[in-house]
Amino acid sequence: MTERRRSTRQGELALHLLGVTVNDAHTGDIVVPDVQLVSVRELSAICTYVEYHEVDADDVVVSRAKDILSAFVAHGPVLPAPIGVVFRGEESVQRWLELHYSTISEALSFVENRVAARVHVWRTGPPEEREAGVDLAAIAAESMRVLRRAAVATLPLRAEKVSGIVLSAAFLVEDELWKNFVEEVEAQGTTEKSVRFAVTGPWPPYDFVQMQLGS
Numbered sequence: 758m759t760e761r762r763r764s765t766r767q768g769e770l771a772l773h774l775l776g777v778t779v780n781d782a783h784t785g786d787i788v789v790p791d792v793q794l795v796s797v798r799e800l801s802a803i804c805t806y807v808e809y810h811e812v813d814a815d816d817v818v819v820s821r822a823k824d825i826l827s828a829f830v831a832h833g834p835v836l837p838a839p840i841g842v843v844f845r846g847e848e849s850v851q852r853w854l855e856l857h858y859s860t861i862s863e864a865l866s867f868v869e870n871r872v873a874a875r876v877h878v879w880r881t882g883p884p885e886e887r888e889a890g891v892d893l894a895a896i897a898a899e900s901m902r903v904l905r906r907a908a909v910a911t912l913p914l915r916a917e918k919v920s921g922i923v924l925s926a927a928f929l930v931e932d933e934l935w936k937n938f939v940e941e942v943e944a945q946g947t948t949e950k951s952v953r954f955a956v957t958g959p960w961p962p963y964d965f966v967q968m969q970l971g972s
Contacts, residue, residue: 771809772850774842775822776961777802777861778835779869789828795847797854800861803829804850807843814840826961834869836861837961864966870932871909872959876901876942877925879953896952897924900945904928907938912964927964935959 772793780794780801795802803825812818819840829835844850854861878897901923905911908928915925930938939956946954 769809769845770806772802772804772844772846773807773812774838774844774850775803775805776826776829776835776837777854777865778829779833779865781833787828787832789825792825793847795850795854797851797858800854800858800865802850802854803835804844809843809845812841812843830872830961834865834871835961836864836868836966837963838966868929868962868965871929871962872932872935873962873964874908874928874930874935874938874942874956874958875914875925875960875964876904876928877955877957879924881951881953893924893952896949900948900954901926903945904938904941907934907941910965914964929962929965930959932959 772795778801780796780799791805793804793806795804805821805825822837822840826835826837844853878893878900880893901911904926905928908930910929912927913923913925914927916923928938935958942954942956946952
């Protein structure tokens with residue numbers, strides 16, 4: 758690791774921040790190649806080495822970040838970072854953790870033992886009709902209302918073009934109630950044959966995290 762921290766022929770290596778987790782006894786048991794943990798007290802920043810320049814958020818980078826965070830989510834709470842956040846080195850990461858220590862700690866407590874789901878509603882038929890219509894809006898509004906009761910928090914992602922009724926939303930769900938939430942989505946899908954429901958996850962709480970990245 759020491760040689761990698763110094764430099765490469767192409768330039769100085771930096772740290773690409775993927776997320777922050779809790780620094781506890783389980784963190785050391787997680788083995789992910791080419792991942793560097795930078796710790797300050799009870800917090801650990803999950804990073805990978807990159808050259809010090811802007812990171813392109815292509816499919817490979819996003820997929821790699823998702824796989825790494827998923828490995829940590831299996832052991833404890835994780836706050837995902839936006840793709841492309843690069844620090845010059847470990848000291849810069851540590852300063853950032855110190856600066857936002859209280860806020861990050863509170864956020865980790867909020868998402869602990871909770872996972873995210875994304876629910877999408879659309880109408881069967883031609884592509885131009887799949888996300889429009891008063892009947893679709895009415896069904897989506899009632900279903901989203903029911904699903905909100907089964908979640909800790911909800912965030913709208915996409916709305917019907919005319920009515921503004923939410924057709925896609927993210928839900929923060931208690932980990933132990935994930936199966937119940939999925940069953941509730943499936944139950945909503947049986948109420949109206951012309952409308953389809955889909956749920957994806959469980960995900961790290963991407964939609965519920967807004968990191969402070971200023972120095």
